[in-house]
Amino acid sequence: MAHGWHFFMNPGPTNIPDRILRAMDRGTMDFTGAEFRAISEECFAGLKRVFKTEQTILTYAASGHGAWEAALVNLFSPGDKVLLVESGFFSLNWGLRGQVFGLEVETLPNDWRRAFDPAKLEARLRADAGHQIKAVLAVHNETSTGVAHPIPEMRRAIDAAGHPALFLVDTISSLASFDFRMDEWGVDVVVAGSQKGLMLPTGMAFTGISAKAITATAEAKMPRVYWDWRRLMGEGSQAYWNGTAPVHFFYGLQEALRMLDEEGLDNVFARHHRLAEATRRAVRVWRQNDGPELFAVDPGAQSDSITAVLVPEGYDADKVRQAALDKFNVSLGGGLDRLRGRVFRIGHMGDLNEPMVLGAIAAVEMALDLTGVPHGRGAIQAAMEYLAGEG
Numbered sequence: 001m002a003h004g005w006h007f008f009m010n011p012g013p014t015n016i017p018d019r020i021l022r023a024m025d026r027g028t029m030d031f032t033g034a035e036f037r038a039i040s041e042e043c044f045a046g047l048k049r050v051f052k053t054e055q056t057i058l059t060y061a062a063s064g065h066g067a068w069e070a071a072l073v074n075l076f077s078p079g080d081k082v083l084l085v086e087s088g089f090f091s092l093n094w095g096l097r098g099q100v101f102g103l104e105v106e107t108l109p110n111d112w113r114r115a116f117d118p119a120k121l122e123a124r125l126r127a128d129a130g131h132q133i134k135a136v137l138a139v140h141n142e143t144s145t146g147v148a149h150p151i152p153e154m155r156r157a158i159d160a161a162g163h164p165a166l167f168l169v170d171t172i173s174s175l176a177s178f179d180f181r182m183d184e185w186g187v188d189v190v191v192a193g194s195q196k197g198l199m200l201p202t203g204m205a206f207t208g209i210s211a212k213a214i215t216a217t218a219e220a221k222m223p224r225v226y227w228d229w230r231r232l233m234g235e236g237s238q239a240y241w242n243g244t245a246p247v248h249f250f251y252g253l254q255e256a257l258r259m260l261d262e263e264g265l266d267n268v269f270a271r272h273h274r275l276a277e278a279t280r281r282a283v284r285v286w287r288q289n290d291g292p293e294l295f296a297v298d299p300g301a302q303s304d305s306i307t308a309v310l311v312p313e314g315y316d317a318d319k320v321r322q323a324a325l326d327k328f329n330v331s332l333g334g335g336l337d338r339l340r341g342r343v344f345r346i347g348h349m350g351d352l353n354e355p356m357v358l359g360a361i362a363a364v365e366m367a368l369d370l371t372g373v374p375h376g377r378g379a380i381q382a383a384m385e386y387l388a389g390e391g
Contacts, residue, residue: 007330009360011143011306012173013195013202014350016252020199023255024248031245039250044237046257047206050175050198050265051190053182056209058229058238061246064172064193067205068094070227071168071189075135075213077221078102082135083124083165085154086110089144089336094137094170101222106133112145112339115301118157125161135166135188141174144336146308146345147296148174155186166213172196176260177272177305177349188213194249197268197305199256199350204249269304275348275357276304278383282361283309286368288376295343305349306333309364310342315373317344323367330363354387 008015029036047057060066076082081104084095095105108124110116116138125133136158141148151169158167168189171180175190176197182190190208194200209229217229225231226242233239260268280294280302286309287293295308311317317335321344324330333345346364348357361383368375 002329004329007328007356007360007363009347009356010331010333011196011345011347011349012193014197014199014347015352016201017199017256017259017351019259020252020255024252026251028247031241031247036245036247036250039254040238040245043250043253043257046254046261050257050260051182051192051208052180052184053190053208055182055211056214056233056236056238058207058209058232059246060205060207060227060242061203061249062205063195063202064170064191064205065093065097066227067191067193067207068097068170070205070207070224070229071191072098072101072103073220073222073224073227074217074229075166075168075189075220076101076103077219079104080134081106081132082137083108083121083133085116085121085136085138085149086112087116087139087145087147087149088112088142089339090142090170090172091137091139092337094139098137112142113147113295113297115147115298116149116154118150118153121154122157122161125158125163125165128163131164133163133165135168137168137170139170140180141171141178141303141305143173143306143345144308144339145295146303146306147298147301148178148303149301151180151187152185159186166216173303173305173349176265176268178269178303182208182210194253197349198253199259200249200252204246204253271352272304272349274387275352275354276302276307278354278357278386279307279346279348279361281382281386282365282379283307285377285379285382286365286375289374291375292368292373295339305347307346307348308335308339308343309346311344311373315371316341319371320344320364320367320373323370324363327370328363328366330360330367332360332364358383358387
């Protein structure tokens with residue numbers, strides 16, 4: 001029997017604050033009425049502050065994968081070519097969906113442990129003299145690897161190449177966790193989900209859409225009904241829903257956005273950075289004695305929302321995860337695709353504080369002991385010293 005608080009340290013879904021749970025604990029209402037319209041308008045205004053955009057934002061009852069699909073079917077026609085910036089499991093998964101819909105998906109390969117080099121993107125787009133590539137698809141923060149990628153520099157690479165391709169960015173594990181700027185960075189379509197930095201349950205997805213992207217929908221010939229942006233938009237904002245509006249998600253989203261406003265986005269980002277750096281310092285101590293190491297090797301690209309930890313050769317990361325869960329009621333993320341059994345992932349985004357992160361680090365160190373994984377000693381102390389010094 002598990003006692004005490006369940007430490008849910010997965011990289012999404014994340015902990016749901018009591019304030020949001022209480023906000024959702026109420027009866028439903030007429031989503032065509034004035035009261036709900038006022039709630040939704042407050043939410044869309046708040047989302048624009050988080051996305052840092054004046055463009056259109058649409059919502060769906062879906063996970064972030066639904067927003068991926070919505071972007072593909074609204075912008076392209078079968079046979080169109082898109083360029084995928086490889087960053088890890090989730091980038092390739094987005095590309096796989098494009099292939100299923102009949103798109104020609106070209107992948108720019110990249111070492112999963114490193115941030116993508118924008119010069120490679122510029123060179124490829126310069127070589128596309130006939131502008132056959134319709135869009136560039138990139139993931140801001142690759143949840144499977146804990147590597148953050150340089151979205152502003154990618155935009156500059158597209159511009160330097162003089163290429164008209166649309167720029168699509170997945171922010172599912174970066175939005176409301178560290179800085180993202182849709183308009184300033186020239187992103188045409190932003191994909192996001194409810195269950196990470198926005199601290200909601202899984203099941204609501206968001207798309208930020210530039211005027212250029214909206215224009216492209218007129219020529220797209222991909223079949224679409226549920227995801228059809230044209231059916232959802234009014235005058236520059238969402239006016240209609242795919243069937244019944246997810247009313248209870250809006251109750252929770254309203255409270256989540258108020259919490260982000262009260263803390264201030266810059267303070268939210270600073271808190272995430274502190275908790276992430278404390279986690280990284282702990283892992284660097286574990287690295288001693290030929291122990292686990294940070295999967296992300298570029299210090300400037302190490303994510304502030306999730307840390308992937310690579311266990312030494314010959315050891316099973318999933319056994320570490322299972323020991324942490326069974327013995328200490330601490331849940332960690334596992335490795336995906338080629339990283340299965342090789343990494344475990346510590347999520348540190350959303351509604352978290354210092355004792356929660358320190359407790360998780362302690363549980364992981366005990367799990368390393370239980371599973372016989374070699375590691376250095378003193379990770380908790382290193383994290384505590386950093387947090388106390390930065391406090």
